Amino acid sequence: MSSSDHPAVLVVGAGPAGLITALALNKNGVPTRIIERRESFHGGIRGTFIQPRSIELLASLGVLDEVLKISVPPYTIGVHGAGKEILSEMKWAEEADESPGTPYRCGFNVNQSVFERVLREQLEKQSIAVETDVDLVGIERSASVARACLLVDGIQREEEFDYIVAADGAKELTFEWRRSSMLDGYFWLVLNIAWKVALVHKGLAYPSLLDTYEVERVPVIAEMLAMTSNLHKLAFASSSSVSALGEHNADVSAGQKVDHMFRPKTGLQLGVNCRWSPIVLDRRDTGAGQATLVQNPYGRDSDVLRAGDRAPDAPGLLEQPGGREARLFTVTAGCTQHAVLVFSGAAPAEDVKAAIVGLDRYRRGGIASVVVIAPQGSVMPACAGAQVFIDGAGHAYGGYQIDPRSLVFVVVRPDGIIGAFATGLEQMHKYFSAILL
Numbered sequence: 001m002s003s004s005d006h007p008a009v010l011v012v013g014a015g016p017a018g019l020i021t022a023l024a025l026n027k028n029g030v031p032t033r034i035i036e037r038r039e040s041f042h043g044g045i046r047g048t049f050i051q052p053r054s055i056e057l058l059a060s061l062g063v064l065d066e067v068l069k070i071s072v073p074p075y076t077i078g079v080h081g082a083g084k085e086i087l088s089e090m091k092w093a094e095e096a097d098e099s100p101g102t103p104y105r106c107g108f109n110v111n112q113s114v115f116e117r118v119l120r121e122q123l124e125k126q127s128i129a130v131e132t133d134v135d136l137v138g139i140e141r142s143a144s145v146a147r148a149c150l151l152v153d154g155i156q157r158e159e160e161f162d163y164i165v166a167a168d169g170a171k172e173l174t175f176e177w178r179r180s181s182m183l184d185g186y187f188w189l190v191l192n193i194a195w196k197v198a199l200v201h202k203g204l205a206y207p208s209l210l211d212t213y214e215v216e217r218v219p220v221i222a223e224m225l226a227m228t229s230n231l232h233k234l235a236f237a238s239s240s241s242v243s244a245l246g247e248h249n250a251d252v253s254a255g256q257k258v259d260h261m262f263r264p265k266t267g268l269q270l271g272v273n274c275r276w277s278p279i280v281l282d283r284r285d286t287g288a289g290q291a292t293l294v295q296n297p298y299g300r301d302s303d304v305l306r307a308g309d310r311a312p313d314a315p316g317l318l319e320q321p322g323g324r325e326a327r328l329f330t331v332t333a334g335c336t337q338h339a340v341l342v343f344s345g346a347a348p349a350e351d352v353k354a355a356i357v358g359l360d361r362y363r364r365g366g367i368a369s370v371v372v373i374a375p376q377g378s379v380m381p382a383c384a385g386a387q388v389f390i391d392g393a394g395h396a397y398g399g400y401q402i403d404p405r406s407l408v409f410v411v412v413r414p415d416g417i418i419g420a421f422a423t424g425l426e427q428m429h430k431y432f433s434a435i436l437l
């Protein structure tokens, strides 16, 4: 719970994970400090590639424009012969399939130290400076606070926080409170913990909501480690037929399995999901059966979109009244609130308005915005308490696989995950009651 006499959160480590955590928490209105044990910031290139899923989340966080200024299109990799001649060139990564739901089909390259500088500048604009030469050397926990033991200019002192987020590169602290680590661009995990900490800090959710971070994170990280281990094996045993995808190798053809430089589309992270999470809810009868619930953290195992999947984009929305064109990602951006998408289908406007009234407590409480999306070619008047759009190009109903005759609610979480597919207000309340006090 929040307390007024100390910043709510201490972020430990000013690498990409720590900086994005601090940005996301601050955006969520959580007073945050960020410390870095080094006297000066890292130099050098280190991590260079930002995946499409991470680009989407940088856009939602509002920092993409600045990052794009320092990024370059994906490098090609040249294979050089003994005389340094280029024998062959290959792509850095595969592109995602073309789809209206995927605005960024390929990642880009950026020098990590420059990327971190841009993130620090964004933080400074919000009056948060990274405190360098401050080392977290211990944590004492009590029921209400975390007491951090900090080494500042060689002098040890204790300070209290509600939460300590260890963004220390997942290697240096032997203790942990809540850990977030970048691990090849896992901005999703950072934004995942940020909205949960914010709700708990504001007294709107039980602290146990934070436990769902681990539940959602661990299978994804395990799969990522398996994938990178396989890539490593491939690089050092290129004649092997080990798949970089481990057991989920549907997008690797037989020929590509032996190419040690091949990077499968799965690595773009667009399929990363948490369908198994106890706080996602799917109440539609999709006919897909239990098979779709089998854990496959890096990719959907069917074409059916489910709760726990990445929420796709939908361009071509026409705002009502006026007809201004917008894309869904812009409407749901911000990383701070849920968005309840009310796919109005063939429901009469009065039913839609009643649904909006039913969602009012979440809107007024700052938990969720409400967005009505009416089918292509239909008419929907302005509704108090909601933004209203016509699905001008049909991409919202198509991408979210909604029958245009049905009234369906889709919850998009602040971290860009589909929290719920629901067919009635009762189910919506069930979703929110699982995360709110």
Ligand SMILES: Cc1cc2nc3c(=O)[nH]c(=O)nc-3n(C[C@H](O)[C@H](O)[C@H](O)COP(=O)(O)OP(=O)(O)OC[C@H]3O[C@@H](n4cnc5c(N)ncnc54)[C@H](O)[C@@H]3O)c2cc1C
Residues within 6 Å of the ligand: 012, 013, 014, 015, 016, 017, 018, 035, 036, 037, 038, 042, 045, 046, 047, 048, 049, 112, 134, 135, 136, 137, 167, 168, 169, 170, 172, 173, 180, 181, 182, 183, 184
């Ligand atoms: C030489 C090298 C080359 C790399 N090349 C690539 C690459 O080509 N592609 C790629 O994707 N990735 C690469 N990486 C990995 C990439 O740099 C990491 O994935 C990324 O830095 C992880 O970000 P992070 O924020 O989780 O952790 P880090 O960047 O490690 O940041 C953690 C920060 O926490 C600080 N810290 C730790 N403990 C404490 C404490 N107790 N108190 C205060 N501060 C603390 C550390 O000083 C550090 O600055 C490379 C890494 C290295 C070292």
